Amino acid sequence: MSAVAVRSGRTGGRRSSPMSWRWSDRLALAAAWLAGLSLCLIAAAIVLYMGYRGIQYLRPGMIFERPQASADQAGSGGFLDPLLGTIVVSAVGIAIALPLAVASAVWITEYGHGGRLSRALARVVESSIEIVAGTPDIVIAIFGLAVFQLPLLAPLSFQAEGGGVFGRSFIAAGAMMSLLALPPLYAATRDGLQAVPAHMREAAFALGKTRITTVRRVLMPSVRSNIATGTTLGISRIVGSTAIVLILLGSTLRIETQGAVPVVNLLRGTGSSLTTYVYENSPAGEGAAPEKAYAAAFVLLVLVLALNVVIERLGRGRRDVISSVI
Amino acid sequence: MYADEMVLDRSNASSAKTPAAPATAVTPAMPAAPAMAPPELPVPPVRTIVLDRAPTLVRPVPEREAVRPLSAFAGPERLSLRHVGVSYAGKDAVRSVSLSIHQGEVLALIGPSGCGKTTLLRTLNRLTELTAGASRTGEILLDGEDIHDLVDTTLRARVAMVFQQPNPFPMSIFDNVAFALREQGRKRPARRQLEPLVVDALRRAGLYDEVRDDLDRPALRLSGGQQQRLCIARAIAPRPEVLLMDEPCSALDPISTGVIEELIGELRRDLAVVIVTHNLAQAHRVADKVAFMYLGDLVEYGGVRDVFEDPRAQRTREYVRGAFG
Numbered sequence: 001m002s003a004v005a006v007r008s009g010r011t012g013g014r015r016s017s018p019m020s021w022r023w024s025d026r027l028a029l030a031a032a033w034l035a036g037l038s039l040c041l042i043a044a045a046i047v048l049y050m051g052y053r054g055i056q057y058l059r060p061g062m063i064f065e066r067p068q069a070s071a072d073q074a075g076s077g078g079f080l081d082p083l084l085g086t087i088v089v090s091a092v093g094i095a096i097a098l099p100l101a102v103a104s105a106v107w108i109t110e111y112g113h114g115g116r117l118s119r120a121l122a123r124v125v126e127s128s129i130e131i132v133a134g135t136p137d138i139v140i141a142i143f144g145l146a147v148f149q150l151p152l153l154a155p156l157s158f159q160a161e162g163g164g165v166f167g168r169s170f171i172a173a174g175a176m177m178s179l180l181a182l183p184p185l186y187a188a189t190r191d192g193l194q195a196v197p198a199h200m201r202e203a204a205f206a207l208g209k210t211r212i213t214t215v216r217r218v219l220m221p222s223v224r225s226n227i228a229t230g231t232t233l234g235i236s237r238i239v240g241s242t243a244i245v246l247i248l249l250g251s252t253l254r255i256e257t258q259g260a261v262p263v264v265n266l267l268r269g270t271g272s273s274l275t276t277y278v279y280e281n282s283p284a285g286e287g288a289a290p291e292k293a294y295a296a297a298f299v300l301l302v303l304v305l306a307l308n309v310v311i312e313r314l315g316r317g318r319r320d321v322i323s324s325v326i
Numbered sequence: 327m328y329a330d331e332m333v334l335d336r337s338n339a340s341s342a343k344t345p346a347a348p349a350t351a352v353t354p355a356m357p358a359a360p361a362m363a364p365p366e367l368p369v370p371p372v373r374t375i376v377l378d379r380a381p382t383l384v385r386p387v388p389e390r391e392a393v394r395p396l397s398a399f400a401g402p403e404r405l406s407l408r409h410v411g412v413s414y415a416g417k418d419a420v421r422s423v424s425l426s427i428h429q430g431e432v433l434a435l436i437g438p439s440g441c442g443k444t445t446l447l448r449t450l451n452r453l454t455e456l457t458a459g460a461s462r463t464g465e466i467l468l469d470g471e472d473i474h475d476l477v478d479t480t481l482r483a484r485v486a487m488v489f490q491q492p493n494p495f496p497m498s499i500f501d502n503v504a505f506a507l508r509e510q511g512r513k514r515p516a517r518r519q520l521e522p523l524v525v526d527a528l529r530r531a532g533l534y535d536e537v538r539d540d541l542d543r544p545a546l547r548l549s550g551g552q553q554q555r556l557c558i559a560r561a562i563a564p565r566p567e568v569l570l571m572d573e574p575c576s577a578l579d580p581i582s583t584g585v586i587e588e589l590i591g592e593l594r595r596d597l598a599v600v601i602v603t604h605n606l607a608q609a610h611r612v613a614d615k616v617a618f619m620y621l622g623d624l625v626e627y628g629g630v631r632d633v634f635e636d637p638r639a640q641r642t643r644e645y646v647r648g649a650f651g
Binding site: 210 | 361458
């Protein structure tokens with residue numbers, strides 16, 4: 001392009017060779033390399049093996065066919081209902097978790113500093129969310145069952161003649177799934193809000209705006225990408241959870257609606273998800289069709305990998321976010 | 327440095343270094359005159375170094391008026407501070423400051439870091455209330471009313487503030503200025519009604535010509551100087567009475583700084599301007615009145631020429647001459 005000579009200088013000089021080091025250092029270096037490479041191998045093994053099996057057993061029609069009960073389990077039916085079940089449960093879970101998480105994060109960062117009472121409450125809220133984050137799935141599931149089997153919550157599922165409440169439905173599973181999605185969403189939103197510099201808020205106050213107006217008009221738009229990242233993290237946690245769906249979704253192979261009102265009957269109904277479908281068809285479950293299990297597992301893996309890609313793209317940040325100011 | 331180079335050239339000529347001229351703190355040691363060199367060695371020619379010549383300007387700097395008439399637009403008193411003190415959690419940040427701020431004048435608060443000038447500025451629109459543990463003594467009157475008795479949202483619409491870091495909101499240019507115009511708690515006025523006000527504010531801030539082609543562009547795409555002028559437009563849109571500026575140019579390049587200083591000169595016709603600045607040259611260029619603060623006390627307050635050329639306090643004299651900063 002121009003006549004300027006590009007200097008190709010030397011980048012590195014002579015370095016000490018591992019042969020001259022102590023044994024413990026050499027061992028540590030080898031262990032670090034080994035760990036890194038084995039992780040690559042393990043990830044590759046999972047993806048390649050599931051890919052191989054999936055392509056072997058996945059017929060494109062399976063995604064759109066409903067599961068069928070037939071003697072020839074291996075060749076019949078698809079997993080449309082479990083796929084829809086996963087989608088519905090994720091949607092319900094996020095719909096409940098999103099407003100809760102964002103509102104809590106807003107409260108913690110904006111109002112949790114006032115007086116002694118607010119600060120004490122803020123500590124309690126943070127600890128509560130950490131407790132929920134650390135609770136095992138199965139414990140959440142059992143708790144959910146106990147809650148939704150209360151007579152008060154009978155309209156949310158199915159109540160039998162004798163008065164016993166079934167307690168298992170899409171809304172029950174979705175509500176407990178929201179507890180899974182809540183901690184990552186809350187953490188992402190809170191970190192985004194804390195990253196907004198103080199002078200941005202002060203500029204809004206200096207214009208005569210109240211704190212809540214500042215939150216709604218100035219802060220919320222700037223944490224949109226954080227909320228998106230948190231939502232996607234929450235969805236991947238929900239999609240991968242088996243325990244809650246096993247216990248709280250009723251384990252019917254097909255989606256069975258309950259009642260007559262259009263959307264509500266789906267929420268009150270039962271079904272299954274891709275994860276329970278894999279379990280049921282695998283050798284550990286009822287087991288006659290491991291091929292279907294592989295196919296479903298492959299679709300599940302692709303779904304989660306796609307979500308990871310979306311998380312990464314969203315997390316890279318957009319051009320017009322706050323962090324690009326001086 | 328080139329002088330050392332030339333001295334080293336002669337080190338083989340004489341056994342000991344002989345500084346030809348008495349060394350002072352300011353002038354570098356000049357190389358020995360050719361006449362002092364031993365005759366058997368050839369004298370290297372004196373080189374003309376480019377640094378010896380005056381630097382050439384890439385862009386001619388517009389001439390500023392050498393002397394600004396003191397407060398040509400002086401108007402009524404807007405803010406009156408009477409024995410104002412501010413403390414954070416028991417520690418005094420500002421002690422008993424009494425000042426008067428008039429429309430048509432620019433008051434510069436100068437002083438070394440930590441002297442309380444930013445704290446005093448933020449007290450004027452009650453932003454110190456955001457900090458836990460801040461308490462204030464004394465009176466601050468805005469047009470005769472104590473600012474403590476005014477609703478804080480109303481006060482801040484009358485006393486506007488521009489910050490050190492340009493902080494446009496993540497909205498379009500139009501929405502940034504319109505945000506300031508939409509009143510708290512009232513229905514949002516239509517865009518048709520807001521547009522003339524927004525354009526007027528942008529014009530008064532000297533930004534309209536640069537952004538007129540697309541007001542709906544995201545504000546964060548503007549350059550630093552333009553963003554700061556947008557923040558100024560946003561602050562002056564609701565026609566405040568006082569404009570507070572906290573080191574508005576410290577994050578900007580010299581050209582943008584010049585533009586904003588000219589803007590301040592024009593803005594003071596309708597407003598009272600209080601500017602905190604670290605830059606003494608800027609205070610000299612921009613201000614009509616200067617208040618020098620040191621460790622929380624107001625040491626000296628007077629016209630810009632009096633404080634800079636004939637200060638009464640010893641400390642002011644030292645600060646203005648650059649003895650400490």
